[in-house]
Amino acid sequence: MAQVSGYPPIIILKDDVDASQGIGQIISNINACEQVVDVLRSTLGPRGMDKLIQGGDGKVTISNDGATILRVLQIVHPAARLLADIAKSQDEEVGDGTTSVVLLAGELLRQAKSFLEDGVHPRVIMSAYRKAYQLIAERLRRIAVDVAPQLSVLMSSERASEADTEAARSILRRCAGTALNSKLIAQYREFFAAIAVDAVLALDADLDLDLIGVKKVNGGSVSDSSLVPGVGFKKTFSYAGFEQQPKKIHRPKILLLNLELELKSEKENAEVRVQSAAAYQQIVDAEWNIIYEKLEKIVATGARVVLSRLAIGDLATQYFADREIFCAGRVPDADLQRVARAVGARVQTTVHDMRIEDALGTCEWFEERQVGAERFNFFTGCKEAKSATILLRGGSEQFLDETERSLHDAIMIVRRTLKYPQLVAGGGAVEMELSKYLREHSRRIQGKAQLLIAAYAKALETIPRTLCENAGFDTTDLMNKLRAKHATSEENQWVGANLETGEPHDCWENYIWEPALIRSNAFAAATEAACTILSVDETLKTETGERDAGAGLVPGHGTGGRHRA
Known part of the structure; x- marks a missing residue:
């Protein structure tokens, strides 16, 4: 007013x-x-x-x-x-x-x-x-x-002496250790500083942090935490038949999908009117023929590992197990994207008219192994893009959450030091x-x-x-x-x-x-x-x-x- x-x-x-x-x-x-x-x-x-x-x-x-x-x-x-x-x-x-x-x-x-x-x-x-x-x-x-001359040996394609490389790593570890000094895990700062440095240096020259995955596993000691040079994620929900699938494959062809491989029930209030039992059988057969056609096309690509963002049902799981193929459905999008970039594959939304040379990726080893009380799938020896996965161990959820936040700070410090090598x-x-x-x-x-x-x-x-x-x-x-x-x-x-x-x-x-x-x-x-x-x-x-x-x-x-x- x-x-x-x-x-x-x-x-x-x-x-x-x-x-x-x-x-x-x-x-x-x-x-x-x-x-x-x-x-x-x-x-x-x-x-x-x-x-x-x-x-x-x-x-x-x-x-x-x-x-x-x-x-x-x-x-x-x-x-x-x-x-x-x-x-x-x-x-x-x-x-x-x-x-x-x-x-x-x-x-x-x-x-x-x-x-x-x-x-x-x-x-x-x-x-x-x-x-x-x-x-x-x-x-x-x-x-x-300015510490650029000392750190240049880590980013250079030329082979440097072991002493120069260790001196450069020592600079990065000290910067990471300073960041961790005020955190809940300060008493383990040297251990986690080394993990942060190794994780960042495992990446390509662009230092894309999306290629570093952090997975938390309850139980064990903090010192049981480790760095895996590759992509790893927690085993997804599996249907009957997954026990028969291979758990370790050398140089597998990897296919990534964004489609469901299971029989879907009709939506609520759906209605199909048929005049005879034969017509009803045709509808049932059509559903089975559609999913079997998809599975046959996937097997024909030669893939040994099949991952999908959506569900892979019990029928497909047993089908793949009978053919010595590993499969996992409902893979988190972030993990699927990291696998795609690391192994050089492209996520497919259909199995029809796939270009095999673009669709499939590969790595040196695929392995499923136990970490604490959880099962994890690991892809190591990836050639297309270097990546790393950090497995954090600890006794409580709150401690693991704070450890993840602390490690994120240390990783960011190492990355920034490599990009802007001026210290105070x-x-x-x-x-x-x-x-x-x-x-x-x-x-x-x-x-x-x-x-x-x-x-x-x-x-x-x-x-x-x-x-x-x-x-x-x-x-x-x-x-x-x-x-x-x-x-x-x-x-x-x-x-x-x-x-x-x-x-x-x-x-x-x-x-x-x-x-x-x-x-x-x-x-x-x-x-x-x-x-x-x-x-x-x-x-x-x-x-x-x-x-x-x-x-x-x-x-x-x-x-x-x-x-x-």
């Missing part, structure tokens, strides 16, 4: 529209974002704690991964939802640093709040933040360590170095920008500060020591927090490495998220059913209570 002096009010919005605007609305949005940050703060770093979240369906999630926690919490506040979005984008882009990006964005907003309360215009803050990001992005490019030290070292650089720069400029760039520098320290807090050390003392180290010499640019002793140490010399892309992407996403939230000075709610949209967090489907911003 708008009103002009001397005239009656003009109705612009409906009565049920709730409008909030001004600096107060910006600060309200910042307060909501701070609640999200407070949830994730204790999960950062090797000494971070895990969150147990029970959803409305009763499913329990145990994780310290920022993107996973925010996804399960189902944030409903429109501004705070931006933090969940940047965590998701960080996870999809680089695979790690999801908690760091949310903490940094929240700290940038917290630093901006005091300036807003003092009357500084949001656009001035946004301009200074973007300038600060440009400065640290350029500084990050200069200090990042972790442990808060790079943030302390960039913070020092921004402070020095801010002293050389005048006006409000000096204070705002210094505020950005202070926000960068939230990462090492939170690492210290979560480890239980004296944060003030350790942060002062880190600032002193970075201020005294350029050689101390990689000094970070030792979370074992509570003292500064050289993180680069202690192999706490991570791709520079993680930090670069985190700084960019956090800056843009903070600027976006600062730019919103009015919120309109147009549906009365969403008047509780000011709520902060809703775990699962509304269980566990509600926090208001």
